[in-house]
Amino acid sequence: xxxxTQTPKFRVLKTGQSMTLLCAQDMNHEYxxxxxxxxxxxxxxxxxxxGEGTTAKGEVPDGYNVSRLKKQNFLLGxxxxxxxxxxxxxxxxxxxxxxxxxQYFGPGTRLTVL
Amino acid sequence: GQNIDQPTEMxxxxxxxxxxxxxxxxxxxxxxxxxxxxxxxxPTFLSYNVLDGLEEKxxxxxxxxxxxxxxxxxxxxxxxxxxxxxxxxVKDSNYQLIWGAGTKLIIKP
Numbered sequence: 001x002x003x004x005t006q007t008p009k010f011r012v013l014k015t016g017q018s019m020t021l022l023c024a025q026d027m028n029h030e031y032x033x034x035x036x037x038x039x040x041x042x043x044x045x046x047x048x049x050x051g052e053g054t055t056a057k058g059e060v061p062d063g064y065n066v067s068r069l070k071k072q073n074f075l076l077g078x079x080x081x082x083x084x085x086x087x088x089x090x091x092x093x094x095x096x097x098x099x100x101x102x103q104y105f106g107p108g109t110r111l112t113v114l
Numbered sequence: 115g116q117n118i119d120q121p122t123e124m125x126x127x128x129x130x131x132x133x134x135x136x137x138x139x140x141x142x143x144x145x146x147x148x149x150x151x152x153x154x155x156x157p158t159f160l161s162y163n164v165l166d167g168l169e170e171k172x173x174x175x176x177x178x179x180x181x182x183x184x185x186x187x188x189x190x191x192x193x194x195x196x197x198x199x200x201x202x203x204v205k206d207s208n209y210q211l212i213w214g215a216g217t218k219l220i221i222k223p
Contacts, residue, residue, distance in 0.1 A: 004156075042118060042201070042213030043157070058210070090156060097209050100145055100164060105156035 002026055004106035006091050012112045013081045021076040021109050023091030031094045032074040033058075033103060034066060036087040043090065049074055050097060081113045116140045118214035120202050125220045126192055134187045134200050134217045142207025148176050148187045149201040151216065157201055160187070189219075197221045 004025045013019055023032065030051050035043040045058030047066040055066045063085060065077045074093075078085060088110050092103040117139045126132040138146070145164040149157040163169055163178035163185060175188040187200055199216040206212055 040215055042215045043203075043211075044213075045210060098144075100162050102147060102159035102162060103211065104159070107156050 004091055004093055004104055006089075006106035006109050008109060009107065010110050012114065013078075014114050015082060017081050018077070018079050019081065019111075020078075021089055021091075021111075023074045023076070023093075023106055024072055025074075025091075025093040025104075025106075026072065027093060027095075027104070028071070029093035029095050029104075030071075031097045031103075032068065033092040033094075034064070034074065034076045035090045035092065036060065037090060037108075038087050046076065046089075048097075081111075083113045085111065086113045087111060116206060116212045118202055118204060118212055120200075120214040120217045122215070123218045123220065125222060126189075128192055128194060128221055128223050130192050131188065131190050132192060132219065134189070134202075134219065136185045136187070136202035136214060138183050138185070138202070138204045138212075138214075140204045140206045140212055143180060144205040144207070144209055146176075146178055146185050147203045147205070147211065148185075149203065151199045151201055153198070160200075192221050194221050194223070 033048040034046040049068040052071040091106040094103045095101040119137045148160040151157040161176040168177045173190045178185045201216045202214040203211045
């Protein structure tokens, strides 16, 4: 039982390049989330999904797109990377979103945009 | 706006007790979570409070006062491995988690 996994762990991009971050969970959770974590700030929600085939915008969605074609996978795309997107990206999942079920996090992706 | 306040950094001694405070102002309240995050690692779930009072889990306890918009995490018998950041998060009226910036706890021998 691997929990939540993320690939890649590290990435360096040049401004304007694109990339996709992959998140996978093996806990059969309905809800999945993408956050970014920047120094001195709390985790900020980028996009989330309440089930297979659904996505919704979070607090900071601009410049990102997501897809949830399979229940276990949640992809985060950067179409044209900008230096402001340099951050640590965490994926999380939870059994549901409306109860006491906690979110479980992947190990993170450290992205640098030059 | 929504706001979660925590001290930026705290220092404590191995074997002692430390209390990390969290105050919140959110649109609605559907529970408060505490997470631990070691440097360079993912946040891991510690505790959940939705009713007023104290929840105890081994060396860690978490307290909630909804009327005061206040919570604290109490760590007893501190160990060096407790050196980490502690994140407070509140689930708002839309069931989204609003996160504090975290409290970095430094344990000295």
